[in-house]
Amino acid sequence: MNEQKPKAVILLSGGLDSATILAIAKTSGFDCYPLTFDYGQRHRIELKAATAVAAHLQAHPVKQITLDLRAFGGSALTDDIDVPKDRTELTNENDIPVTYVPARNTILLSFALGYAEVIGATAIFIGANAVDYSGYPDCRPEFITAFEQLANLATAAGVSGEKLAIHAPLIDLTKAEIIQKGSALGVDYGLTHSCYDPVDDKACGACDSCLLRRKGFDAAGVPDPTVYVDV
Amino acid sequence: MNEQKPKAVILLSGGLDSATILAIAKTSGFDCYPLTFDYGQRHRIELKAATAVAAHLQAHPVKQITLDLRAFGGSALTDDIDVPKDRTELTNENDIPVTYVPARNTILLSFALGYAEVIGATAIFIGANAVDYSGYPDCRPEFITAFEQLANLATAAGVSGEKLAIHAPLIDLTKAEIIQKGSALGVDYGLTHSCYDPVDDKACGACDSCLLRRKGFDAAGVPDPTVYVDV
Numbered sequence: 086m087n088e089q090k091p092k093a094v095i096l097l098s099g100g101l102d103s104a105t106i107l108a109i110a111k112t113s114g115f116d117c118y119p120l121t122f123d124y125g126q127r128h129r130i131e132l133k134a135a136t137a138v139a140a141h142l143q144a145h146p147v148k149q150i151t152l153d154l155r156a157f158g159g160s161a162l163t164d165d166i167d168v169p170k171d172r173t174e175l176t177n178e179n180d181i182p183v184t185y186v187p188a189r190n191t192i193l194l195s196f197a198l199g200y201a202e203v204i205g206a207t208a209i210f211i212g213a214n215a216v217d218y219s220g221y222p223d224c225r226p227e228f229i230t231a232f233e234q235l236a237n238l239a240t241a242a243g244v245s246g247e248k249l250a251i252h253a254p255l256i257d258l259t260k261a262e263i264i265q266k267g268s269a270l271g272v273d274y275g276l277t278h279s280c281y282d283p284v285d286d287k288a289c290g291a292c293d294s295c296l297l298r299r300k301g302f303d304a305a306g307v308p309d310p311t312v313y314v315d316v
Numbered sequence: 317m318n319e320q321k322p323k324a325v326i327l328l329s330g331g332l333d334s335a336t337i338l339a340i341a342k343t344s345g346f347d348c349y350p351l352t353f354d355y356g357q358r359h360r361i362e363l364k365a366a367t368a369v370a371a372h373l374q375a376h377p378v379k380q381i382t383l384d385l386r387a388f389g390g391s392a393l394t395d396d397i398d399v400p401k402d403r404t405e406l407t408n409e410n411d412i413p414v415t416y417v418p419a420r421n422t423i424l425l426s427f428a429l430g431y432a433e434v435i436g437a438t439a440i441f442i443g444a445n446a447v448d449y450s451g452y453p454d455c456r457p458e459f460i461t462a463f464e465q466l467a468n469l470a471t472a473a474g475v476s477g478e479k480l481a482i483h484a485p486l487i488d489l490t491k492a493e494i495i496q497k498g499s500a501l502g503v504d505y506g507l508t509h510s511c512y513d514p515v516d517d518k519a520c521g522a523c524d525s526c527l528l529r530r531k532g533f534d535a536a537g538v539p540d541p542t543v544y545v546d547v
């Protein structure tokens with residue numbers, strides 16, 4: 086059966102959004118190949134979550150790429166500077182969040198493109214979201230469109246005429262809508278992890294990512310399975 | 317003085333082409349930041365060459381990113397399969413050379429984009445060439461143009477209105493023309509390394525890259541400073 090399904094590479098961080106896109110890709114009929122990254126971020130616990138989510142949703146085993154984005158500097162998620170705990174501190178003078186990692190989605194999609202080419206995938210799924218991450222330039226719909234155009238020029242698949250599609254099915258959804266969609270598709274959000282600053286494998290409950298997640302479950306009317314340190 | 321020059325990231329492999337683009341960028345008035353990659357390829361000697369070339373052309377110290385493209389498989393340059401010694405064996409049924417690394421230039425340019433954003437560079441130089449590498453989809457001019465469009469959507473610089481330019485000054489030059497241009501700019505090609513399959517730090521003289529290099533010096537009428545094992 087699986088051999089007749091089109092293949093898709095899924096950018097799976099182990100967070101709530103990427104677990105949802107894996108469920109969407111599976112439901113859409115794709116044979117799913119998750120790709121995750123160890124890029125020196127503080128939340129390595131996400132890598133374990135990605136493996137659990139992939140198993141739960143019966144995808145292929147997670148392929149992991151090790152990167153060292155700290156070589157550049159420039160982000161609270163990879164540098165040794167404090168992760169902001171208050172959304173009002175999140176932006177600098179150009180309204181770019183300090184948690185923004187330079188060229189992050191471009192780099193991750195580039196690796197997904199290489200993996201797609203090797204396994205013969207015709208789709209890449211990314212959990213980019215322009216609602217909650219409106220300050221991130223590489224979460225905008227026009228960025229996704231530009232990458233799709235690039236992808237079809239960049240690869241051998243592009244030369245031989247097969248089109249590759251970049252799917253960002255969450256791009257215009259609120260966190261509550263994402264949670265409702267994933268819950269309807271059977272995602273176990275208890276396996277996922279979103280916190281930027283976990284303590285003893287528990288979510289801090291106070292970072293930007295935890296706040297978005299908490300508000301999302303509340304607004305969705307879905308019980309939040311996350312274990313927070315402050316609860 | 318340097319503080320007034322625009323900054324450029326230079327993708328520097330230590331090979332002949334990338335040494336030439338560094339010289340071109342310097343001559344064009346850029347403050348040059350070389351970026352090199354250790355991506356598990358066989359020709360690690362190129363990394364040493366990149367450092368020597370950067371010092372020779374008075375660029376900033378080379379920033380190195382470690383990648384593991386072998387995680388994908390799919391190329392003679394990163395897999396444990398033989399590097400072809402005969403140009404007629406170089407292509408598969410779709411005319412893609414077997415030495416092609418999936419999404420290689422997309423990945424390398426993505427990292428260059430991240431580095432450019434961190435240091436505030438307004439240009440990236442890449443030694444892509446569509447003449448000798450006509451089978452590589454990511455060496456075509458339309459790929460470079462598509463990446464430039466993506467880059468200006470992908471980054472914080474793009475949001476704040478500063479344009480980033482991708483320069484591929486060798487894209488339509490023959491190897492002989494590249495060597496003539498670099499020689500005129502004072503490049504010491506004895507510091508550079510091109511061989512896919514070196515033996516004891518000497519070039520094999522027989523791989524595709526060596527053959528292109530030898531023919532290039534011959535056609536350019538410039539003495540070849542390369543030390544080959546068969547000479």
